[in-house]
Amino acid sequence: MKDIHPTALVSDKAIIGDDVSIGAFSIIHDNVVVGKGSKIESYCELGVVNKFCDDTPLVIGEKSLIRSHSVLYSSSSFGDGLVTGHRVTIRERTTVGKGFQIGTLGDIQGHCEIGDYVKCHSNVHIGNLSKIGNYVWIFPYVVLTNDPHPPSHTLLGCEIQDFAVIATMSVILPGVKVCSDTLVGAGSVVGRDVESGSVVVGNPAKHICSIDKIKLKDGTGGSAYPWRRHFHRGYPEAEVEKWISEFSESL
Amino acid sequence: MKDIHPTALVSDKAIIGDDVSIGAFSIIHDNVVVGKGSKIESYCELGVVNKFCDDTPLVIGEKSLIRSHSVLYSSSSFGDGLVTGHRVTIRERTTVGKGFQIGTLGDIQGHCEIGDYVKCHSNVHIGNLSKIGNYVWIFPYVVLTNDPHPPSHTLLGCEIQDFAVIATMSVILPGVKVCSDTLVGAGSVVGRDVESGSVVVGNPAKHICSIDKIKLKDGTGGSAYPWRRHFHRGYPEAEVEKWISEFSESL
């Protein structure tokens, strides 16, 4: 059973899985595969083609939710459980793992690699050639840049490693590597690599402490980071069990 | 007389007041009340439901203007004279007073309380649990945050009090209180409460002076703040008279 609104324009060539719903005024172009159980809301356009696309389709994994007014290009693929906010734009040749969440107004410029269970909040801008690991968090109005002396032909994408957290309104400058288990504080402009396990903040961003120095404000006095110590909502059970045992051993 | 475009999809269950116009390709879901004399432009979707909604409808006050491509959820209510820009997103369980203006690309995350005559310019992000008083001004690309050590289960909304002004591209950190008659300068990152009557600026934001020290650049030499001394456009006449008498007495 599919539930396709009568005003939606869905190509006969698109491959639409079982139990998919497609909202009013949405457009699905030819080269699109939508996994079963997914919901595409209204005013979405999937499978836009430009000159940078190859022949590979836009692939949306199973049980995904694409909120209204979103635009996704051909030649990008997403694992199961993709969730977008409203008005998200994702360009071509972007490869994304499972459980990706990207909030309202998110803008991914294409030619990016993104791992599993990455969560971007509203209005995040991911520049061309960005590489993002697994379990990364990116908060509102963060920009990942790529041109060291704009405008130029030299593009150096940023690299954001596993479990890194980039807080609101930070800019990651071209080619910067934000290593695993790090926190970039709000409003930072990050021009140098961020070492694993460290916290940086400011404009320009400077190292301020080791990440385990930041305490939870919930009254327990525990360390707030690495966040997988205490924050498990929405992650796969097997992974959460590993996290729990990792930190119980370290006590 | 209603003016509903033939391409609009309007639920029979929605309560649409007299003299309401609804633009092309707009969608009005079941649980929506639109006050009389309001105008809904094209590509808007009103009354979206998610798991956080309760049974209360989306209520739009009288003589409101919702510009095109906006998305408003169920279980939020707005007083008379709401004006939105284009592509505004307002989530569930947000209670807003009269005369609210929110510019293009505004993004209210839901579960917020907003008073009367609040004006947000373009691309403002209001996080969950924010509380905003009356007569507040928020300028482009300002973000009100709520998580003191993201990601976590501890959410501390910001509080912005009456007549406060937050200038462009500022971030208000979680749980911060910006008191009445204050100015947060452009590009600030505000981590501490801002005392009533003061100006803060910078990253991190620091107190720089009392708000009445800032002079108008219109040649009169008068104080620019509190702004209600000299700026009255669009406010109710009775209120403006109070403001005028407040400052004539103080001379």
Next chain:
Amino acid sequence: MKDIHPTALVSDKAIIGDDVSIGAFSIIHDNVVVGKGSKIESYCELGVVNKFCDDTPLVIGEKSLIRSHSVLYSSSSFGDGLVTGHRVTIRERTTVGKGFQIGTLGDIQGHCEIGDYVKCHSNVHIGNLSKIGNYVWIFPYVVLTNDPHPPSHTLLGCEIQDFAVIATMSVILPGVKVCSDTLVGAGSVVGRDVESGSVVVGNPAKHICSIDKIKLKDGTGGSAYPWRRHFHRGYPEAEVEKWISEFSESL
């Protein structure tokens, strides 16, 4: 030959050139002129009228591309070769030269003057009364402001001169002049005029060096600025020849 999607709503009074295509669910109002060979994608609305419009139409030059979900008002004009990203909003009484590019989520507030071959990346906000010269580059999340003590009746637009480059997430404060051949580094808050040939950076922005001190990271050791030394993609051939001869003479 025109290619107008059957779901598009195109006024009989609009003047649509040859070889124009108009996408699904787009709306073209009365007072619009679209130059030949242009492509309007889906969900666009052209020729919106408000109280600030005069009788002049929205004019889109030849061979333009308006990407989906964009909204352009009446009483603005664009030279040939306009290219917009998705969800661009451009208000009334804005006059723009040839070859203008404005990325996804761009927001031009109206009453602006913009020269030839200006390129704005994603999510740029151009305030009322801004003046932008020729060959200017503006990168993501930059805001040009205009109110020196908001809210007020005093509006001082910014002026950005030829070949200036404003990097990501910078704010240009009201009335500031960014002169020709300058670079504003990422994350800057610019409160003073930027002298021709200089680089400023920081919050607040400070002069750090002459622009020719910044070297290319492509291994050649050449100066990265003025960028027209080495970056020619997409500019008119005659202009590029002038640039090449300008810098060969200077060696």
